[in-house]
Amino acid sequence: MTEEILQPDISGPVFNHANGRLLMPETRYWPTDMWKSPWSLPTYRRGAAVLAGLITGGAAAAWFLGEIGPRLAPVYSFIEAYALAYGVPAVLIQIFWTFIKGGILLLAPLVNALFAVWWERKISAHIQSRMGPMYVGWWHGVLQTVADGIKLFLKEDIVPDCADKIVHWLAPVVVVIPAILVFAPVPFGNELVFADIDIGTVYVFAVGGVSVMGIIMAGWSSGNKFSLLGGLRSAAQLVSYELPRTFAVLPVVMLAGTLNIAEIAGFQAGYWGGIIPRWFIFYPVVGQVAFIVFLIASVAETNRVPFDIPEAESELVAGFNTEYSGMKFALFFLSEFAYVLLSCLLMAAVFFGGGAAPLPFLEFLPSWAWFLSKVLILMFCFLWFRWTFPRFRVDRLMDFNWKFLLPVSLLNIAAGGILIWLLS
């Protein structure tokens, strides 16, 4: 008996396993020389057509839906009238409505994790000339993350014998609760805020900082030296990069005169000369420096490449979450992507005018659609960085923060003061 070796036939057309479509030989692999004449390639043209269709369809759907706030108001008044007719106290209706809104807000990090993980895998694959997930779901593996989530939910939860059992269990909870709580004062569109508090900016930085404790708890309780190192590195890194991140927002607060994130976004409405949006990113020098410092510090805060030394897989296995499996690991993953979403939302609100349209004639689309598109573009940058920059060494990482980013952000506050003096 000779063993049959399967050789792929590379002469004729082949079937794509994912969707059963016939692929012509020139489109079977990702063409690596597509930059020479991209529009001559059928894959490129089809991809561009799909993207244009998605953008047009999304814009049409957003225009059809309109602003969400006015749509929800009749729902609330209906519930209120119905409940009051049955003698339910008004306070109870308020509490019920708050919990409904909170449940909807909870969907933001959940749906974001499902989408962003899939998107990250697709971007990673396409940058490396691969296809990425193609099997689960009806189109390009869109349900891959749902399947992964179910798998993680059903997996055995392995706790090492040398671990501190209680702290090991508590760590993912401590990480994930602040990751959900930070979304409270963040706007998703004009007047689309869960809790419209006046100290929004400080709240986001303060509550987001609590997650660091959970990461240290995870690293310390695992009983694994790599986890401990990862946790300590992460503590040093997150705590350091928190400073330039906070200082980068200060010039915006100085100009807008408020800490309320929704009001900061509203402050940037309108256009200079009827064409240039009054977004903070377009303020000379101060805006651009603040944005770049905030972007770099946000990438570091979310433990993403090139600042991923807390979970550097080539040196620390998986860092602080090495000993985590099943649902606990899923919670760490969820909070990581929740912070990516939070950074993108903050940048969109603080530097890119929130729900403001980039050009006056585009204002027919609702504010949440502009917010979402800005967030998606920024998130694409986050995912793109991973395949562009190599990882920092741990001492260089600290030097970069304390000897470059922090002085630059302090100088930027002074520059913001000069800008205010010039404007007044």
Added chain:
Amino acid sequence: MLLAYASILALLVIATLFAGGSLFASFLVNPRVRDTFKHTAYECGMEAVGTTTVQTNIRFYTYALLFVIFDVEALYLFPWAVVVRSMGAIALVEMAIFLGILAAGLAYAWKMGALQWE
């Protein structure tokens, strides 16, 4: 305004229920098979040498101290930043002095080698 903070409390309840509930639901359905080697620490795929109660690098401690100084500074800066436009030049000068002292502190820490990784 108070209602907004109350809604954050409601969100805290929802988040706690979500985190605890998902872990508990997973605990109800997942398999638990006892195995000698599965529950050892995963370091290099080899048996771990020693414990994790080891001495750690003091560098992390210095950064934490510096962080506390600058984070308190940020706390002072936020209320100032809200009112600086209405207060005019005097607020700018005052904050320039405050920031100058802290920048001098950072320069001192830098010169003394507190920012140097060994």
